[in-house]
Amino acid sequence: MVKAKYWEYSSKFVGEPKLSNFKLVEEDLRELKDEEFLAEAIFLSVDPYQQVYMNFYNFPTGIVMIGGQVAKVIDSKNEQFPTGCTIYGMFGWRTHTVVNLIMHTEYPPYILPDFGSTLPASLGLGLLGMPGNTAYFGFLEICRPKPDETVVISGAAGAVGSTVGQIAKIKGCRVIGIAGSDEKCKWLIDELGFDGAINYKTADIDAELKSKAPNGVDCYFDNVGGKISSIVLQNMNLFGRISVCGSISNYNNLHPDSVPEPLPEQQTTILFKQLTQQGFVVYRWKEQWLEGINQLLEWVKDGKIKYRETIYEGFEKQPEAFIGMLRGENIGKAIVKI
Amino acid sequence: MVKAKYWEYSSKFVGEPKLSNFKLVEEDLRELKDEEFLAEAIFLSVDPYQQVYMNFYNFPTGIVMIGGQVAKVIDSKNEQFPTGCTIYGMFGWRTHTVVNLIMHTEYPPYILPDFGSTLPASLGLGLLGMPGNTAYFGFLEICRPKPDETVVISGAAGAVGSTVGQIAKIKGCRVIGIAGSDEKCKWLIDELGFDGAINYKTADIDAELKSKAPNGVDCYFDNVGGKISSIVLQNMNLFGRISVCGSISNYNNLHPDSVPEPLPEQQTTILFKQLTQQGFVVYRWKEQWLEGINQLLEWVKDGKIKYRETIYEGFEKQPEAFIGMLRGENIGKAIVKI
Numbered sequence: 001m002v003k004a005k006y007w008e009y010s011s012k013f014v015g016e017p018k019l020s021n022f023k024l025v026e027e028d029l030r031e032l033k034d035e036e037f038l039a040e041a042i043f044l045s046v047d048p049y050q051q052v053y054m055n056f057y058n059f060p061t062g063i064v065m066i067g068g069q070v071a072k073v074i075d076s077k078n079e080q081f082p083t084g085c086t087i088y089g090m091f092g093w094r095t096h097t098v099v100n101l102i103m104h105t106e107y108p109p110y111i112l113p114d115f116g117s118t119l120p121a122s123l124g125l126g127l128l129g130m131p132g133n134t135a136y137f138g139f140l141e142i143c144r145p146k147p148d149e150t151v152v153i154s155g156a157a158g159a160v161g162s163t164v165g166q167i168a169k170i171k172g173c174r175v176i177g178i179a180g181s182d183e184k185c186k187w188l189i190d191e192l193g194f195d196g197a198i199n200y201k202t203a204d205i206d207a208e209l210k211s212k213a214p215n216g217v218d219c220y221f222d223n224v225g226g227k228i229s230s231i232v233l234q235n236m237n238l239f240g241r242i243s244v245c246g247s248i249s250n251y252n253n254l255h256p257d258s259v260p261e262p263l264p265e266q267q268t269t270i271l272f273k274q275l276t277q278q279g280f281v282v283y284r285w286k287e288q289w290l291e292g293i294n295q296l297l298e299w300v301k302d303g304k305i306k307y308r309e310t311i312y313e314g315f316e317k318q319p320e321a322f323i324g325m326l327r328g329e330n331i332g333k334a335i336v337k338i
Numbered sequence: 339m340v341k342a343k344y345w346e347y348s349s350k351f352v353g354e355p356k357l358s359n360f361k362l363v364e365e366d367l368r369e370l371k372d373e374e375f376l377a378e379a380i381f382l383s384v385d386p387y388q389q390v391y392m393n394f395y396n397f398p399t400g401i402v403m404i405g406g407q408v409a410k411v412i413d414s415k416n417e418q419f420p421t422g423c424t425i426y427g428m429f430g431w432r433t434h435t436v437v438n439l440i441m442h443t444e445y446p447p448y449i450l451p452d453f454g455s456t457l458p459a460s461l462g463l464g465l466l467g468m469p470g471n472t473a474y475f476g477f478l479e480i481c482r483p484k485p486d487e488t489v490v491i492s493g494a495a496g497a498v499g500s501t502v503g504q505i506a507k508i509k510g511c512r513v514i515g516i517a518g519s520d521e522k523c524k525w526l527i528d529e530l531g532f533d534g535a536i537n538y539k540t541a542d543i544d545a546e547l548k549s550k551a552p553n554g555v556d557c558y559f560d561n562v563g564g565k566i567s568s569i570v571l572q573n574m575n576l577f578g579r580i581s582v583c584g585s586i587s588n589y590n591n592l593h594p595d596s597v598p599e600p601l602p603e604q605q606t607t608i609l610f611k612q613l614t615q616q617g618f619v620v621y622r623w624k625e626q627w628l629e630g631i632n633q634l635l636e637w638v639k640d641g642k643i644k645y646r647e648t649i650y651e652g653f654e655k656q657p658e659a660f661i662g663m664l665r666g667e668n669i670g671k672a673i674v675k676i
Contacts, residue, residue: 052606056606056610225605225606244608244609247606250605250606263603265585265588265591265601267564267567267582267588267617268394268563269617270582270616271582271583272394274619276616276617277608277614278614280609281610
């Protein structure tokens with residue numbers, strides 16, 4: 001009998017998630033039935049959506065905390081997922097999972113493409129997974145960048161933002177990232193080739209933008225919302241495009257009882273600058289999923305896209321990794337290694 | 339020598355425009371030079387943009403107040419605009435204008451198309467002019483409505499909104515208008531064929547929307563911004579489209595010294611509902627101008643689009659008409675007849 005551990009969502013998030021919102025639980029897994037397989041987690045993901053979904057969809061307490069993982073199939077009664085294969089699955093914060101595909105129709109698990117011998121399987125949670133495709137489709141399909149345009153990215157040192165910036169460079173754009181530390185800003189410029197970076201915690205964002213983007217901003221890839229986005233909008237050019245990927249500045253305020261921070265009206269700016277602002281969830285492009293992954297794989301193999309992971313060791317570190325990621329402690333993709 | 343009268347923008351708008359912001363001035367016009375012509379206003383337009391442009395572009399006091407007019411050419415040294423023709427021109431709030439085309443390259447005057455014998459020339463300021471094209475292009479090109487979709491329009495009883503609703507009906511949509519009086523709501527339903535109307539001054543907009551649009555809102559044509567738009571956004575469907583045509587709720591707050599009313603963050607809604615919000619200025623489609631006018635002309639001749647004008651008599655009524663229009667006193671297009 002296999003013993004599994006999982007993290008339960010034991011009390012509702014009010015404001016910033018806390019360790020006390022989670023409870024570690026052990027359970028005995030049942031035997032596999034026909035068509036089922038057993039997945040053992042290798043890497044677990046922490047992502048901003050995991051906070052906001054719990055509140056936005058009002059998930060009940062007592063359930064397994066949601067999330068994706070890279071796992072190895074260690075026993076199988078399903079021909080599609082034979083023992084030994086490495087997969088991605090939305091199984092939640094669990095060490096071991098009895099997977100019945102009937103339970104996973106919305107986000108079906110899939111066998112990871114061959115990343116080659118030098119790239120870690122953990123990239124299936126980051127650059128070569130959901131965050132990578134979020135950058136790929138969410139930037140290219142919504143911002144539709146043209147060469148020589150100026151692109152601004154908030155949350156630029158995260159898993160998605162850092163990839164967006166490098167795709168923008170491949171497309172010939174001028175790229176400015178907004179991030180939360182001098183170390184992150186240095187990484188964006190020195191390692192990833194960004195043209196500029198702004199530490200929003202210490203800089204006058206408006207003045208820095210005007211200096212680093214003297215021709216104005218054409219594309220804004222927005223992970224944060226709130227005041228930072230208000231300032232970027234004021235600096236946009238006629239017919240600018242805004243891809244709304246995330247709204248992390250608001251995620252602490254999404255409990256039904258809380259009132260979001262009021263912001264100045266942006267509508268007059270949207271009107272007169274004739275801006276287009278579009279929100280998206282990456283599964284909109286799920287039919288093209290491998291197209292995105294394969295392009296990113298080619299770019300990373302060619303050295304055109306670099307990645308970085310902040311790795312937390314051990315299943316028991318999962319809530320800490322999650323809280324740290326939401327606070328912006330990570331550079332690149334935050335991963336928990338089991 | 340021709341005597342002209344004009345309304346001067348004599349002090350800056352702070353909040354709602356007042357009669358004291360304008361001064362009536364008389365002047366002697368000079369003789370026509372080669373290529374010039376003399377236009378005599380027949381109908382003058384008042385439109386919401388006239389308020390916001392003065393602040394947004396920080397126009398100086400002392401200039402002629404901006405605006406369009408339908409005019410008759412009463413003397414001409416220009417073959418393109420012979421004496422006797424009826425034209426549309428952005429000549430400002432003036433009775434008589436010496437027109438030199440070199441001064442009007444951005445919005446060049448044009449001879450009105452033949453409206454037929456039953457339609458008044460004043461339609462060149464409304465249904466068959468800028469507001470008509472604003473409705474035509476701004477709704478069809480940005481909302482891209484599909485049959486059976488639900489369309490909500492704010493400022494629905496104005497020149498633009500009332501036309502948008504009728505175009506939406508032609509396209510097979512379900513149409514709900516938001517307007518500021520029971521009389522306007524009754525007109526929208528009884529005369530224009532809207533499926534529903536909400537008096538925002540007396541109704542619980544959210545409850546009314548949920549009742550009148552039980553399947554949610556697919557397209558929102560927004561003339562107002564502010565709280566009304568916040569409520570409509572909360573009621574939109576996945577992949578909804580928002581055409582930002584105006585932001586009249588904010589126009590009283592656009593003076594450089596004023597702080598706009600704060601509103602709750604909408605970004606999480608835009609994100610999870612994957613909405614597209616696009617601002618526009620109708621001159622984006624100036625190359626297709628007559629295509630829009632001619633289609634609207636065909637629809638009005640076929641009885642598929644009705645119009646209404648609120649007519650103020652006399653040039654001296656121009657500021658009152660403008661202030662009244664901004665307060666929502668008009669139904670349909672507000673016009674001043676000289």
